[in-house]
């Protein structure tokens with residue numbers, strides 16, 4: 524089963540954003556833990572100072588301990604000093620818990636009036652004749668407030684950074700993948716048009732994609748050269764065959780003019796002449812295709828009144844039409860015009876109409892019609908002849924493809940290939956639809 528199609532750009536964005544998100548989350552967690560640690564160390568230092576201050580301020584007055592509040596503690600600090608029997612010597616006020624069980628100089632968290640404090644005791648020490656114990660506490664509130672603010676900022680920043688990261692990564696992925704788009708577009712044009720003169724633009728970054736484009740362009744160049752050589756060969760070979768063929772035709776015609784020929788000799792010469800003429804047509808068609816493909820066939824677009832063109836073709840083919848008793852209906856509106864090469868377009872229509880006669884039925888009809896659509900024009904050549912089967916239809920534009928080559932010795936199998944080349948030279952398309960035994964319709968579509 525094929526997996527759902529997710530574009531590389533989306534995937535790259537997803538991976539990079541996830542990586543950035545995890546990186547940001549780890550960085551934020553580190554920042555938060557470091558800040559918490561620093562604040563805690565600061566609080567502990569303040570607590571130690573506060574406790575030292577409290578201890579120093581317990582004086583010996585006449586052998587008895589006395590707390591002299593000479594230097595008041597910081598506002599958010601508390602203290603208490605008590606004697607060994609538990610009697611309170613001095614306190615900063617408030618409901619301070621006793622920490623007699625706590626280990627000396629070890630910070631502990633306590634709650635005073637619903638607020639959290641860090642507290643520490645001094646352990647007992649002797650002042651005069653008494654054992655005294657001091658305790659100091661500093662409020663954790665400001666540190667907690669700072670940490671809460673930091674938490675809020677980091678939590679809010681994380682999705683914003685993720686969004687920002689999506690935008691940046693999407694744009695960067697688009698830029699990185701742009702050459703792949705151009706490769707796909709060129710490959711697409713190659714697949715539909717087979718124009719091997721196309722090249723892919725290099726980005727100039729000299730990266731792996733540029734290397735790939737460079738290699739593909741070299742491959743295209745090699746293919747282009749090979750195709751050009753093949754077309755040149757076809758064109759040259761066709762050209763070279765014309766002269767000897769003309770000589771054979773002319774000598775055969777001369778021989779046929781002799782009256783002292785036996786019936787058998789005459790038949791043989793007639794067959795040679797028929798084959799020569801067919802070969803001549805075939806060479807002409809091969810040349811047309813080769814010239815169209817090498818670009819050496821010049822196209823001179825001009826305004827064409829199609830109704831007149833069809834009338835001209837009808838007169839030229841009147842003998843063939845009459846022989847098969849076929850009627851050619853010219854349904855082209857009088858004002859219907861096309862911008863096309865007069866001679867090439869006439870040849871194209873001639874090919875289609877000759878086929879319609881050849882594969883039409885005796886006493887049948889051929890209709891040539893046209894219509895203008897919003898941005899294109901269509902010309903239809905339809906007949907009510909033998910039709911083409913579903914299996915043959917996709918192949919009829921292939922060179923030398925003939926549905927019934929055994930029965931039909933007059934065809935070359937190149938007529939429709941020539942027709943298609945001419946339509947391509949006019950940037951159009953040629954399509955066929957057919958029902959076996961009912962008839963065929965060829966549609967030429969030109970963009971305008």
Ligand code: ADP
Nearest residue numbers: 878879882919925926934935936937938939963
């Ligand atoms: P050919 O010289 O054999 O006519 P084409 O390239 O013109 O070569 O046509 C290719 C094949 O397509 C033909 O052999 C024929 O079988 C089929 N074909 C073309 N036009 C028609 C048509 N109007 N009706 C039926 N078959 C057709």
